[in-house]
Amino acid sequence: MENNSARIGILLVNLGTPDSTSVSDVRKYLREFLMDGRVIDIPFLSRWFLVNCIIAPFRAPKSAKEYEKLWTDRGSPLLFHTKDLKEKLEEELDQNRYQVEIAMRYQSPSIENGLKKLQVAKVEKIIVLPLFPQYASATNGSVIQKVIEVAKDWQVLPSLNFVSQFMDNRLFIEAWSNIAREKLEKERYDAYLFSYHGLPERQIYKASCDGFCKLNEFCCGKLTEENRFCYRAQCYHTTRLIAKNLDLDPSKVYTSFQSRLGKDPWVQPYTEDLVKELAQKGHNKVLAFSPAFVADCLETTIEVGEEYKENFEALGGKQWDLVPSLNSHPTWVDCVKDLVIKNS
Ligand SMILES: C=CC1=C(C)c2cc3[nH]c(cc4nc(cc5[nH]c(cc1n2)c(C)c5CCC(=O)O)C(CCC(=O)O)=C4C)c(C)c3C=C
């Protein structure tokens, strides 16, 4: 049989979202998510107590209200944008060669389900694409581990190909630039804020197994062979690539980290501090980017698009615009196609 007629399975995996905005569904989601030892990386019993007795009970009602603001007729944006991405990708690929499935690391549709469909289709190869541009153990690492766990007992194991990061893909940078241009053509901004999902500092140190990353300029200021999996360095690198592609004035470009959970130190600078700094410096018009996410979600639409905007305006800022996420933008679909072809 000719090898190039083999069917290749593609599994697009995003983080996951609650099934509904009910407090019980949000609690269920938070429990599954935060009980992942790569997300809250402390010993099992301490994690169990923290998640089940503190975070989930207290956070679920508050988060459910936030999800209500985010929810649409089609449900959670994170999920329906992933479905749209799948459909548009299928239109771009030879359907005799590729089968595309989607999954969420937590809740539904599950990774088990997505992999089962590809197993039944008897694909020869599976390309797993965690939909997180910058590598973190809590996200890409967790997806890869889960896929390995699910597939490990299969009698027939197809070849498995994991895309561990894609933050420097030319089309990824171009997709963000194309979406941002729609804002930049209409408005002149005083500052550009690139806000990434944060991580506990501890997780950055652990990922830098040779101790190279000290969370300083020497590591995170430049992406090299030595630190190519440093999440913070990858975030700064993403900012530089998008800013350069858009020809933004470097003195107006800022990078920060949002969504801190708990009391441990997370990577800095924190977005909430930078919002204050920008307002205090008298920057009236800010354009915010969220390039750690490829779809609109709670962390972009609500946290960056509404909460930070309110904080900025309360401190005297005049205009705060958010660049919408990649969702199923044609250049993003081209990027995913490019990643598929390169890994086929
Ligand atoms: C960009 C990738 C992400 C990283 C890295 C990440 C790490 C991380 N997250 C938490 C805790 C929470 N994250 C929450 C929501 C959330 N996180 C990501 C992505 C990353 N997380 C996304 C896409 C979303 C939104 C999902 C949606 O349904 O829209 C939440 C839940 C929301 C809330 O209650 O505020 C929590 C909690 C930790 C602890 C962590 C790293 C260790």
Ligand SMILES: [Fe+2]
């Ligand atoms: Fe998160």
Ligand SMILES: [Fe+2]
């Ligand atoms: Fe670093």
